[in-house]
Amino acid sequence: MSAFTTYQLPITGMTCASCAGRVERALGRVSGAADVSVNLATEHARVQAPAGSLPALLDAIRAAGYQVPLRTLELQIGGMTCASCAGRVERALNKVQGVQQVSVNLANERAHVELIASLDDATLIEAVQKAGYSASLPRNHANDAAAAQRRLRNERIAVVAAxxxxxxxxxxxLVQPFGLHWMLPAWAQFVLATPVQFILGARFYVAAWKAVKAGAGNMDLLVALGTSAGYGLSLYQWANAHAGMEPHLYFEASAVVIALVLLGKYLESRAKRQTASAIRALEALRPERAVRLSEGREEDVAIGQLRLDDQVLVKPGERFPVDGLILDGHSHADEALISGESLPVPKQPGDSVTGGAINGEGRLIVQTQALGTETVLARIIRLVEDAQAAKAPIQKLVDRVSQVFVPAVLVLAVLTLVGWSLSGAPMDVALINAVAVLVIACPCALGLATPAAIMAGTGVAARHGILIKDAEALERAHAVNRVVFDKTGTLTSGAPRIVHSQAASGTLDDALRLAGALQRGSEHPLAKAMLEQCQAQQLDVPPVTDSQSLTGRGIAGRVTGRALALGNRRLLDESGLAPGQLADSAQAWEAEGRTLSWLIERGETPRLLALFAFGDSLKPGAQQAIQALQARHISSHLLTGDNRGSARVVAQALGIDDVYAEVLPADKAATVNRLKTDGVVAMVGDGINDAPALAAADIGIAMGGGTDVAMQAAGITLMRGDPRLVPAALDISRKTYAKIRQNLFWAFIYNLVGIPLAAFGYLNPVLAGAAMALSSVSVVSNALWLKTWKPAAPPSETP
Structure with a gap:
């Protein structure tokens, strides 16, 4: 029967006694709940329910229309050495009343906790300490890095001494195979082995004792038991040796095992530090000081002193200290470590800049728009940290194995001892074989297999502008076989341009000049497209007079003394004109879903001068992205609210066969759900109207430059609006998942092969210690290969 716990839950949103009654009734319906009372004055609910009922209680409160304030907390955990340690910390935190979810990462030694906002941090720290480990709130990354460096130096000293x-x-x-037979006297072996066993190896005894007190086992317990058995057997053999006979001692086995384990832990620590290099590289982008302009004076101030709308001066070669808007100056910005964009981006007044990017050749004045945790860089770091803290679903298997691993190994070691003894083998042989079983069966590699790969994979992805929000998205993405693209802003630029034009009278350049003159001063997207085309063709645009807007039809004015108008088909009809020789072109362009603008000369005898067709341009790299997906046998689909003509044109240009056009935002999610029935679907979008579809897909991928709503709904965010990052994101997820599987394979193989060999006497403790150390190092080193990943060179774009 489940133990009962009294839950004290803070509740927001209650305004009257009926609210309290509604919450009370909702909680009373939770299975096993009893003694429910809700206090409107203190906004708290008190309820007795079976342990582990918190998620059900929270769901009941939400269903009633109220909320329990939650927050997330990161704890730095010390003393964990293997997967069973991480599991024990997780269980200890889960037992704390008010904790909803816990994820403990062995690779970065952190616990990510979701808890009720009113729960005190000290309660969680105390729970971890009672489990036999240390816990503290993370300091800033610079201090953490310095502490890690000191710890690494101390580990190196211990390894060298051992x-x-x-x-x-x-x-x-080692020299015996060469015919040299000699042995150190027993006293010399004792003198050399004792400091290794009890001084350099003291950490194993301390950690093992904490584990025993907590009623659990870990790697340290196995090492402490195994080496103590070898050391104790040596003392026994030495004490009972006949006079004049050299006893058979095992001091070298215990000392070498400890030295090898220390070496393995040192190499493992070094490798784990490298997996976290992405976070450190992003943290290093944050400048600590800025030059603020105040009443014409330059002040050198700490970043913390800046406020919104402050103006800061950024000199050539400096990092932008804030997210802001350029007020003055022209330059280029190197955003490689933030967005993955390899080429410097041109910047001019009105452009936005991101804190951490490097200013190029110009002197810029920037107005502050975001500070602290609200900057793009801070949000990137937070996303990467959250992804690295989260557990992939495959890790659940490891957690279940680690819970029973150490007890099972202890049983196997006892069986090995008993089995050899019953077979008639000397006690020292039976004991040494049991020691070998204890030493080789280290669960370290199991605990590191998944988090090391996830940390390396998410870190290298972030370097190339791909932010993976959680480990579940990373694991799912490897199986994607369908990618659904939104059109506007995703595959197309979202800004119209002139895609077709034809003159009916005079030259096309003259017609473009006249149309550009009419659009002077207008902020309409079509006007901007017209003027950009004039600028691209280096055409001189004459001035316009008597300019007036024709509501629902277009614009009119006088240019070089000629009365002109530019507008839609309604304007053409009102002028009493027919398309004439432009009729076929107009019909074809309308079928493509283009927006048409007719240039007309007004007067006593109106005449048609030209026809312009506007359309959304494809993004650079859109065709390459589709080709890359096709090369991976991933089908592409276009899902848009635009008309069928424009959708069909984009699909044909990119080679997309499956098109869903004129789909309302509310129906996009339903379309994605239908596609999911026989495939794993990724949805790529950038707007608010894409958010339901992003959430419905197996994997949501939000394009950089999109809305915050889209990025919140997506599991993967692309920092640049480059469609080529879509196949790159799927590629790094596949490679990361492959590394996880490889690591788990090797972690299990070491034990599946090593334990039987040790139990049957084919592996002495020294070789067992070497294999154990090698297993952890090989797993982390294998994960580090992901750091060499780069997005594949895209196929050349068809002109």
Whole structure:
């Protein structure tokens, strides 16, 4: 029968006694809930329910229309050495009343906790300490990096000392194959092995004792038991040796095992530090000071002193200290480490800049628009940290195995000892084989297999402008076989341009000049497209007079003394004109979904001068993205609210066969759900209207430059609006998932092969220690290969 817990839940949104009654009734319907009372004055609910009922209680409160304020907390955990340690910390935190969800990452030694906002941090820290580990609130990354560096230096010193002391003990074994038979006297072996066992190896005894007190087992317990057995057997053999006979001692086994384990942990720490290099690289982008302009004076101030709308001066070669808007100056910005964009981006007044990017050749004045945790860089770091803290679904298997791993190994070691003893083998042989079982069966590799790969994969993805929000998205993305694209702003630029034009009278350049003159001063997107075309063709645009807007039809004015008008088909009809020779072109362009503008000369005898067709231009790289997906046997689909003509044109240009046009925002999610029935679907979009479809898809991918709503709904965010990052995101997820599977394979193989070999006497403790150390190092090193990943070179774009 489940133990009952009394939950104290803060509730927001209650305004009257009926609200409190509604919450009380909702909580009373939760299975097992009893003694429910809701206090409107303190806005708290008190309820007794079975342990582990918190999620159900929170769901009941939300269903009633109210909320329990939640927050997330990160704790730095010390003393974890293997997967079973991470599991024990997780269970200890889950037992704390008010904790909803916990994820403990062995690779970065952090616990990510979702809890009720009113729960005190000290309660969680105390729970971890009672489980036998240390816990603290993370300091800033610079301090964490310095502490990690000191810890790494201390580990290196311990390894060097252990190797120097153990080497003379193992040297006779190494030279024996060359016909040299000699052995250090027993007292010398004792002198060399004792400091290794009890000084350099003290960490194993301390951690093992904490585990025993907490009623659990871990790697340290296995090492402490195994090496103590070897050391104790050596003392026994030495004490009971006959006079004049050299006893058979095992000091070298215990000392070498400890030295190898220390070496493995040191190499593992170094490798784990490299997996977190992406976070450190992003943190290093944050400048600590800025030059603020105040009443014409330049002030050197700390970043924390800046306020919104402050003006800061950024000199050539400096990093932008804030997110802001350029007020003065022209330059280029190197945003490679933020967006993954390899080429410097031109910047001019009115353009936005991102804190952490490097200013190029110009002196710029920037108005502050975001500070602290609201900057793009801070949000990127937060997303990467959250992704690295989260657990992939495949990790659940490892967690279940780690819970029973150490007890199972202890049983196997006892069975090995008993089995060899019953077979008639000497006690020292039986004991050494049992020691070998204890030493090789280290669960470290199991605990590191998944988080090390996720940290390396999400880190290298972030370097190339791909932000993976959670580990579940990373694991799912490897199986995607269908990608659904929104059109506007995703595959197309979202800004109209002139895609077709034809003159009916005079030259096309003259017609473009006249049309550009009519559009002077207008902010309409079509006007901007017209003027950009004039600028691109280096045409001189004459001035316009008597300019007037023709509501619902277009615009009119006088240019070089000629009365002109530019507008839609309604304007053409009102002028009493027919399309004439432009009729076929107009019909074809309308079928493509283009927006048509007719240039007319007004007067006593109106005449048609030209026809312009506007359309959305494809983004650079859109065709390459579709080709890259096709090369991976991933089908592409176009889902848009635009008309069928424009959707068909884009699909044909890109080679997309499956088109869903004129789909309302509310129906986009339903379309995605239908596609999911026989495939794993990724949805790519950038707007508010894409958010339901992004959430409905197996994987939502939000394009950079899109809305915050879209990015919130997506599991992956692309920092640049480059469609080529879509196949790149799927590629890094596949490679990361492959590394996870490889790591788990090797972690299990080491134990599946090593434990039987040790139990049957084919593996002495020294070799077992070497194999154990190698397993952890190989798993983390394998994950680090992901750091060499780069997006594949795209196929050349068809002109």
């Amino acid at each position: 190797v120097l002391l153990a080497l003379p003990l193992v040297l006779p074994m």
